[in-house]
Amino acid sequence: MRMGASRRSLYRPLLGAVGLVAMFGLWEASVRVGLVPSGLLPAPSALVPAWLDEVRGGFWQGAIRDSMTHYLLGLVIGSVLGGLAGLLCGAVPVLDALLSGVVRVLRPIPGLAWVPFAILWFGLDTAGATFVIAISVFWINFYAAHGAVQSIDRDLFEVAAAFGHGGFGGRLFKVVLPAAMPGLMSGLRTGLGQAWMSVVAAELFGVPGIGARMMQASSLLATDLVVIYMLTMALLYALTDMAFMLVRNRILGWQG
Amino acid sequence: MSNGEGAAPDVMVRLHDVGLSHDGGRNFILRGVDLEIRRGEFVAVLGPSGAGKSTLLRIAMKLIAPTEGEVTLAPAATAQGRPAGLVFQDAKLMPWRTVQRNVELGLEGLGLGRAERHARALDALRLVGLAEQAGRWPRQLSGGQRQRVGVARALTVEPALLLMDEPFGALDAITRAGLQEELLRIWAQTRKTVLFVTHDIDEAMILADRIIVLAGHPASVRGDLAVGPRPRDRGAPAMQILAERLRALIAGDPDPAEAGYWRASEI
Numbered sequence: 001m002r003m004g005a006s007r008r009s010l011y012r013p014l015l016g017a018v019g020l021v022a023m024f025g026l027w028e029a030s031v032r033v034g035l036v037p038s039g040l041l042p043a044p045s046a047l048v049p050a051w052l053d054e055v056r057g058g059f060w061q062g063a064i065r066d067s068m069t070h071y072l073l074g075l076v077i078g079s080v081l082g083g084l085a086g087l088l089c090g091a092v093p094v095l096d097a098l099l100s101g102v103v104r105v106l107r108p109i110p111g112l113a114w115v116p117f118a119i120l121w122f123g124l125d126t127a128g129a130t131f132v133i134a135i136s137v138f139w140i141n142f143y144a145a146h147g148a149v150q151s152i153d154r155d156l157f158e159v160a161a162a163f164g165h166g167g168f169g170g171r172l173f174k175v176v177l178p179a180a181m182p183g184l185m186s187g188l189r190t191g192l193g194q195a196w197m198s199v200v201a202a203e204l205f206g207v208p209g210i211g212a213r214m215m216q217a218s219s220l221l222a223t224d225l226v227v228i229y230m231l232t233m234a235l236l237y238a239l240t241d242m243a244f245m246l247v248r249n250r251i252l253g254w255q256g
Numbered sequence: 257m258s259n260g261e262g263a264a265p266d267v268m269v270r271l272h273d274v275g276l277s278h279d280g281g282r283n284f285i286l287r288g289v290d291l292e293i294r295r296g297e298f299v300a301v302l303g304p305s306g307a308g309k310s311t312l313l314r315i316a317m318k319l320i321a322p323t324e325g326e327v328t329l330a331p332a333a334t335a336q337g338r339p340a341g342l343v344f345q346d347a348k349l350m351p352w353r354t355v356q357r358n359v360e361l362g363l364e365g366l367g368l369g370r371a372e373r374h375a376r377a378l379d380a381l382r383l384v385g386l387a388e389q390a391g392r393w394p395r396q397l398s399g400g401q402r403q404r405v406g407v408a409r410a411l412t413v414e415p416a417l418l419l420m421d422e423p424f425g426a427l428d429a430i431t432r433a434g435l436q437e438e439l440l441r442i443w444a445q446t447r448k449t450v451l452f453v454t455h456d457i458d459e460a461m462i463l464a465d466r467i468i469v470l471a472g473h474p475a476s477v478r479g480d481l482a483v484g485p486r487p488r489d490r491g492a493p494a495m496q497i498l499a500e501r502l503r504a505l506i507a508g509d510p511d512p513a514e515a516g517y518w519r520a521s522e523i
Contacts, residue, residue: 155348161319162342163362163413174361178352254352254393 042224047231050224059213064232067199067209069126071236074133074202075195079188082138086145086187091176096146103142111136112201119205129202129209136198137191144187148180182255185248192244196237267330268417268449269293269316274325275474276311281323284474285311289325291468291477295332295416298443298450300464302457304506308475309453310345310421316451317342317419332416341410343420347402349394355381355405356390362413380408383442400431407439411446418448422455436462440486457502461495462488469505479505 024044030036031043038046054060089096089103111132122128156175160166165174203211210229217225275287285308293299303309314320315327341362349358359377368376381387384404394402403423410418424432436459443450454460460467461483469479481501484494497512504512 153348155344156350158319159344159348159350159361162317163409164365165361170365174364175350178350181352254354254395256393256395 040223042227047224047228050222051228054225054228060228060232063208063210063213063229064236066126066207067203067211067233068236070129070133070202070207070209071195071199071240073126073130074198075137075191077130078134078137078195079141079191081134082141082191083145083184083187085138086142086147087149087176087180087184089142090146090149090180091172107139111198115202115205118202124206126207129199129207132202133195133198137195140191140194141184141187144183144190145180148183148187149176151183152176152179182252185252189241189244189248192240193237196233200233266295267292267328268295268297268332269330269451270326270328271312271316272326272328274312274315274322274327276308276315276320277323284323286315286322286476287474288476289470291316293417293449293451295330295449296447298452298463298465300460300467301451301453301470302460302467302502302506303455303470303475305455307470307472309455309470312470312475313342313419313421313451313453330416341413341415341418343403343406343410343418343423345422346426347394347399347406347423349402349405349409351394353394354390355386355392355394355397358394358405359409359412361409376412377408380412381405383411383445384408384438398431399427400435403427403435404438407442411442416449418450420450420452422453424459425454425456432459439463457499457506458490460502461498462490467502469502471506471508478508479511 027041028044031038031041042050051060089099114132114135118128118131122131152175156179157171160170160174165171199209200211200214203209204215206212206215210233214226214229217223217229269291270293271289271291274289274291275284277284289312291312301309301312311320315322316329318327318329349355350361353361356374356377359380360373363373363376378387378390381390384407386401386404386408389397389401389405394405397405406423410420424435427435440463442448452460452463464483467479467481467483468477469481470476471478479501481498483498484492489495500512504510
């Protein structure tokens, strides 16, 4: 029984790895056979020397360091502000109604559209990139938190009140925060992926980092470098998502 | 106004001419409800679904303020500002807390140390036979076990008054019978005053000393009947007569006893 369960839990990641290997194999083969000209798409085997050059020059490490700085700052600022605003609007109907018009106006504007203002207000540096990333993450967390508060089982407020936690603090700490936690967590996770997309957008305009390096490489038609940074970003996303899921599963152990 | 004013010293809860309306007095959910519960009594409030039984319970607990009338709780019924222990219909445990931490809910914010909270919660869990499940999550328990945790949670605050809102209504018949027995054992052991809301005539007769029938629109007290000595035998003729009387009171028919269907000695 136990054996079967552990075998099944390994089954999916194993298949996932097989699929990944197959993709790289097909890719390599189609370039070698000549199905795809190597000028249009570099073979995976050609990426390794290019990557080593980048590492030796220190460009790769530098780009990762810069982008991680933008990513983490934007993610934290956007998630915290968005989550708090969502919790408040979800919990205070008057505030929710008051801000509903503002939300409707600002919500559909993508982070990318704010780039001119990011440059004007913050400049072509970390602050500007952080701003663009934070905006795109803000809305994801705002709606996740808002929805999480709205869907709390109302009866739990009565339970809290019956056992002496009927005040604002009691409702907030005994009910709202723990009950909204799964929703907050899924918002954070969506933001985690969205923020990487915004990193590229924020850096395309010259703020140093992975996005800027990709832009430079593509203007020189160095497709191998572009692919290297694409894969780098995928790797960084996988690592941040895995780290997040470890924390999440600890916090939400009660969900099973 | 002092607590317990106008009530006999052993009265735990007293409702006088209580009414509740949500639209400023045009329509009443409850009206003219008079009710007295004495220390140590096991009282069932019996009525059809939607009759306002749960609302009455919350008024008695001062979770809802009545539109008219007066609620008096004896000082003994309120401990440290917590009026009483309340057991909900679907247990209503907090899914993010372990069984142990759910039971501790009412003890938090009372200035008790961690160790004492822990010990008291464990005592209550022992009383309902779930001490071994203390570290589990609510989702890992059966419906009957969850309801027992709900009972333990209400008992930890050591209330003199235990209020139960159809606590076994959602359980299967076998589990329900087991929990009824267990509740009677706990009641005999702790001698709490119990106010138990149910729509189940049989359940009311097995558990209670007194059955208060609440029915009508707006709901009011239609009858207040004493039940015979314990242990109860479902098959006894007196119990069947009582069941008939309760059914008639709920339906609004004349009380068969008063209508002379039976000789008084049978009742």
